[in-house]
Amino acid sequence: MNGRRIVFVGAGGAGLTAAFTLARRAPDAQITVFSKDPVVAYSQCGMPFVLDRKILDFNKLVIYQPPVFKDLGLDVRTSTAIEEIDLDGRAVTTEKGERVEYDRLVIATGSRPFVPPVPGVHLPGVHTLLTLEDGKALYERLKDALNVVIIGGGPIGLETAPAFLDAGAKLTIIERVPQLMPSALDPEMAAIVQAHLEQKGARVITGRGVDSINGTARVESVTCAGEVIPADLVLLSAGIRPNTDLAKQASIDLGVTGGIVVDEYFRVRRNGKVLDDVLAAGDCAEVTGLITGKPVIYAVGSVANRQAKYVADNLLGKKTPYPPVLCPAVCVIGDLHVGNVGLTTHACEQAGITPLTFSARGATRARYYPGGKTVDIKLLSDGDRLVGGQIIGEEGVGGRINVLSLAIGKGMSPADLAGAETCYAPPVSPLIDPLTYAAEMLALKVARAKKSQ
Amino acid sequence: MNGRRIVFVGAGGAGLTAAFTLARRAPDAQITVFSKDPVVAYSQCGMPFVLDRKILDFNKLVIYQPPVFKDLGLDVRTSTAIEEIDLDGRAVTTEKGERVEYDRLVIATGSRPFVPPVPGVHLPGVHTLLTLEDGKALYERLKDALNVVIIGGGPIGLETAPAFLDAGAKLTIIERVPQLMPSALDPEMAAIVQAHLEQKGARVITGRGVDSINGTARVESVTCAGEVIPADLVLLSAGIRPNTDLAKQASIDLGVTGGIVVDEYFRVRRNGKVLDDVLAAGDCAEVTGLITGKPVIYAVGSVANRQAKYVADNLLGKKTPYPPVLCPAVCVIGDLHVGNVGLTTHACEQAGITPLTFSARGATRARYYPGGKTVDIKLLSDGDRLVGGQIIGEEGVGGRINVLSLAIGKGMSPADLAGAETCYAPPVSPLIDPLTYAAEMLALKVARAKKSQ
Ligand SMILES: Cc1cc2nc3c(=O)[nH]c(=O)nc-3n(C[C@H](O)[C@H](O)[C@H](O)COP(=O)(O)OP(=O)(O)OC[C@H]3O[C@@H](n4cnc5c(N)ncnc54)[C@H](O)[C@@H]3O)c2cc1C
Numbered sequence: 074m075n076g077r078r079i080v081f082v083g084a085g086g087a088g089l090t091a092a093f094t095l096a097r098r099a100p101d102a103q104i105t106v107f108s109k110d111p112v113v114a115y116s117q118c119g120m121p122f123v124l125d126r127k128i129l130d131f132n133k134l135v136i137y138q139p140p141v142f143k144d145l146g147l148d149v150r151t152s153t154a155i156e157e158i159d160l161d162g163r164a165v166t167t168e169k170g171e172r173v174e175y176d177r178l179v180i181a182t183g184s185r186p187f188v189p190p191v192p193g194v195h196l197p198g199v200h201t202l203l204t205l206e207d208g209k210a211l212y213e214r215l216k217d218a219l220n221v222v223i224i225g226g227g228p229i230g231l232e233t234a235p236a237f238l239d240a241g242a243k244l245t246i247i248e249r250v251p252q253l254m255p256s257a258l259d260p261e262m263a264a265i266v267q268a269h270l271e272q273k274g275a276r277v278i279t280g281r282g283v284d285s286i287n288g289t290a291r292v293e294s295v296t297c298a299g300e301v302i303p304a305d306l307v308l309l310s311a312g313i314r315p316n317t318d319l320a321k322q323a324s325i326d327l328g329v330t331g332g333i334v335v336d337e338y339f340r341v342r343r344n345g346k347v348l349d350d351v352l353a354a355g356d357c358a359e360v361t362g363l364i365t366g367k368p369v370i371y372a373v374g375s376v377a378n379r380q381a382k383y384v385a386d387n388l389l390g391k392k393t394p395y396p397p398v399l400c401p402a403v404c405v406i407g408d409l410h411v412g413n414v415g416l417t418t419h420a421c422e423q424a425g426i427t428p429l430t431f432s433a434r435g436a437t438r439a440r441y442y443p444g445g446k447t448v449d450i451k452l453l454s455d456g457d458r459l460v461g462g463q464i465i466g467e468e469g470v471g472g473r474i475n476v477l478s479l480a481i482g483k484g485m486s487p488a489d490l491a492g493a494e495t496c497y498a499p500p501v502s503p504l505i506d507p508l509t510y511a512a513e514m515l516a517l518k519v520a521r522a523k524k525s526q
Numbered sequence: 527m528n529g530r531r532i533v534f535v536g537a538g539g540a541g542l543t544a545a546f547t548l549a550r551r552a553p554d555a556q557i558t559v560f561s562k563d564p565v566v567a568y569s570q571c572g573m574p575f576v577l578d579r580k581i582l583d584f585n586k587l588v589i590y591q592p593p594v595f596k597d598l599g600l601d602v603r604t605s606t607a608i609e610e611i612d613l614d615g616r617a618v619t620t621e622k623g624e625r626v627e628y629d630r631l632v633i634a635t636g637s638r639p640f641v642p643p644v645p646g647v648h649l650p651g652v653h654t655l656l657t658l659e660d661g662k663a664l665y666e667r668l669k670d671a672l673n674v675v676i677i678g679g680g681p682i683g684l685e686t687a688p689a690f691l692d693a694g695a696k697l698t699i700i701e702r703v704p705q706l707m708p709s710a711l712d713p714e715m716a717a718i719v720q721a722h723l724e725q726k727g728a729r730v731i732t733g734r735g736v737d738s739i740n741g742t743a744r745v746e747s748v749t750c751a752g753e754v755i756p757a758d759l760v761l762l763s764a765g766i767r768p769n770t771d772l773a774k775q776a777s778i779d780l781g782v783t784g785g786i787v788v789d790e791y792f793r794v795r796r797n798g799k800v801l802d803d804v805l806a807a808g809d810c811a812e813v814t815g816l817i818t819g820k821p822v823i824y825a826v827g828s829v830a831n832r833q834a835k836y837v838a839d840n841l842l843g844k845k846t847p848y849p850p851v852l853c854p855a856v857c858v859i860g861d862l863h864v865g866n867v868g869l870t871t872h873a874c875e876q877a878g879i880t881p882l883t884f885s886a887r888g889a890t891r892a893r894y895y896p897g898g899k900t901v902d903i904k905l906l907s908d909g910d911r912l913v914g915g916q917i918i919g920e921e922g923v924g925g926r927i928n929v930l931s932l933a934i935g936k937g938m939s940p941a942d943l944a945g946a947e948t949c950y951a952p953p954v955s956p957l958i959d960p961l962t963y964a965a966e967m968l969a970l971k972v973a974r975a976k977k978s979q
Pocket residue numbers: 082083084085086087088089107108109110113117118119120121153154155156181182183184202203204229316319354355356357371372373374375376377403404950951952
């Protein structure tokens with residue numbers, strides 16, 4: 074290894090995973106991992122389900138206990154924020170003033186919830202959900218909450234919505250743009266999510282922003298388009314921003330997305346010059362979108378985890394270029410699984426693509442087999458390849474998203490996907506998989522469009 | 527269309543589906559469909575689940591009622607066996623002596639259960655499960671059965687096994703070769719299926735054949751390797767044979783598999799000469815295996831259904847060549863989903879391939895999320911591409927088999943599959959999908975094998 078002292082700032086999905094991999098493969102490395110949080114190695118992604126009492130205890134989310142770090146020879150410093158990076162001196166300084174030198178530095182500071190610039194947003198009772206402490210705080214308040222407002226129609230708030238409803242609170246969700254989950258779904262697919270939430274008892278307001286959050290000692294209401302909505306608890310879920318304070322302070326280059334610019338080996342830049350000894354990965358760093366070739370922030374754990382392996386490889390001197398990212402994702406809202414991969418129609422348009430689309434509603438089992446669910450599928454093509462897909466249903470979503478991810482990732486056309494054989498048994502799928510059907514119909518549309526050119 | 531009078535012999539997954547498609551697309555065609563069975567347009571595949579009372583009535587399996595045929599202008603003749611095909615005279619003759627002329631003929635006579643040449647096999651109380659009448663007869667007997675023996679470890683018998691167990695019968699399954707499901711699974715994967723059945727109360731005997739089925743008026747016992755096993759009901763599930771009596775009688779060429787030889791347009795041959803006006807499809811016809819390039823019989827509904835579209839295309843003069851077949855399949859044994867695609871180790875060896883394999887046991891959800899199931903995965907590579915896979919678990923099998931089917935079908939390597947991004951949410955999958963993990967480990971094995979060459 075090129076330099077033995079490796080410092081990670083951030084012990085989340087990217088940082089800690091990379092540190093673990095490195096520790097296993099390079100036992101001689103001297104690895105220090107800093108986290109400003111008191112607990113590390115827990116699953117953020119599980120928190121909505123603890124809040125909804127599907128999982129009985131936040132402690133269940135803690136995947137590794139500190140002795141594991143010791144065994145691996147990892148020095149994990151919790152509750153220790155890094156306040157400064159000295160790139161020239163190759164050292165970081167903790168909030169306690171301790172200076173720690175490195176041969177290689179990995180910045181994996183994650184993201185943070187976007188806090189909209191709304192009056193009253195810092196009132197007590199206004200929550201975000203990022204860390205375990207956030208989760209626990211929300212859990213405590215949740216018990217007594219009668220009126221909850223979620224500001225923003227992003228996935229984290231929607232995954233948490235059932236927790237409020239199941240606790241008996243009156244829930245209002247306010248999203249500024251005219252649909253829920255705008256970065257993952259097309260409007261009519263988002264309407265399915267909205268109908269599901271409404272059917273569970275939520276009120277959903279879209280296309281209207283929040284004017285103010287009101288209260289004296291704590292939050293009492295939210296004003297939305299002139300209407301005053303009572304609220305004793307507010308959850309902000311209006312998207313995330315890469316957490317780049319530290320990078321900015323060190324004059325590390327940020328990109329158009331606001332995230333840290335990295336090359337395919339996760340090396341950062343200062344004034345356009347690549348730094349060989351400083352990497353950045355996870356939610357705080359930009360990646361290249363597979364379809365557009367453009368920089369993008371994908372703040373999901375699966376992407377961060379995958380990046381961690383490349384980071385470890387690169388730290389070990391095994392130069393493995395990280396490929397562009399497609400980012401299949403699935404969000405679980407009560408019983409509803411909401412999956413997406415690649416571009417939405419809006420994202421296509423932004424990228425100069427006028428997509429051909431096909432939407433299909435199918436079933437997850439043979440129609441005579443009990444317990445089958447409806448599955449809604451929308452596929453998008455640029456007139457040649459598949460470029461995106463959205464799938465919503467109560468079962469069979471994850472597997473189909475992964476099929477789509479493979480197809481899109483390998484540059485397949487709708488006809489390629491339609492031509493793929495699928496398995497069949499009445500309890501498992503209909504004879505013709507709805508994804509195959511959607512691909513077939515989109516392939517016809519593509520063929521017709523090509524003919525009429 | 528080339529000739530208006532189209533005759534189908536067989537109204538199952540291949541024949542009736544092709545006839546439907548044709549009727550919709552060529553309303554001027556004069557289509558006659560013969561079936562020797564009294565009821566058509568039902569799902570054979572659903573029968574094990576009616577027997578197990580998951581589905582409450584055999585009538586639920588009937589997908590289309592006769593008025594639908596009328597509406598489409600289809601003349602469907604049930605309970606009418608064809609006894610002869612006159613290729614030169616272009617006519618078929620029914621068992622009632624009626625002669626019906628055709629311009630184009632489609633033979634879709636399906637398969638039938640293999641009846642092993644064992645003394646006593648024709649005794650009353652010895653059942654097979656192919657038609658709706660078979661299903662109903664078995665259902666009637668099932669109620670009073672105390673001791674059941676399933677002869678053969680094929681999927682149809684195993685899917686039906688839970689029906690016997692749930693009805694309280696003592697069940698013994700006897701398979702001549704040393705494992706269950708030998709054409710779908712490797713031995714250690716079959717052992718998982720066996721353990722599942724044993725845990726549900728079945729006795730499983732492998733590696734031993736049946737000497738005789740014994741009884742006077744009806745079956746009373748089965749003798750297996752000298753042991754007399756009481757039996758008041760026997761189900762034969764020792765594989766299937768293509769139903770080619772009619773084709774044979776007409777001197778249509780049969781292949782090495784015993785199935786009807788067809789070209790990529792499903793045209794049959796007589797003495798090696800292609801007949802332009804006679805097609806065969808479904809279980810009765812050979813297909814070309816995708817990996818081996820060799821003829822094979824795949825008797826599954828998904829294959830028959832897919833073929834039906836090509837048959838309709840070809841009858842309409844739209845020459846669409848049918849590609850080689852991979853045949854992903856899934857068999858549901860109580861709660862257990864048993865999936866496979868491509869070649870087993872044994873099939874590899876028969877094809878001259880020494881496979882590199884990797885087996886992994888994973889989970890279907892994040893480990894802290896309740897309700898997750900174990901999933902067992904085995905992948906096979908020829909040292910370059912993926913050539914087969916087997917997946918067993920109580921959920922998440924079908925979707926992963928379809929991912930594998932796409933990967934194998936497009937000639938991908940284990941590394942290609944490992945490189946595909948997958949979606950993640952705790953209730954839907956672990957952070958790293960077990961299929962991705964298995965592909966990754968197999969890719970390492972393949973890389974090491976290449977290096978050491
Ligand atoms: C409620 C919720 C649900 C989610 N659900 C899913 C899901 O279902 N599927 C999915 O794929 N993704 C999900 N995600 C996203 C996923 O959790 C993140 O993408 C992933 O954790 C990102 O990993 P990371 O290492 O980049 O950042 P994080 O895991 O957030 O880690 C950031 C680390 O940086 C540390 N840090 C930051 N600044 C400093 C500093 N100055 N000094 C010291 N330490 C610092 C933090 O303490 C922390 O240890 C969810 C996220 C949330 C919040």
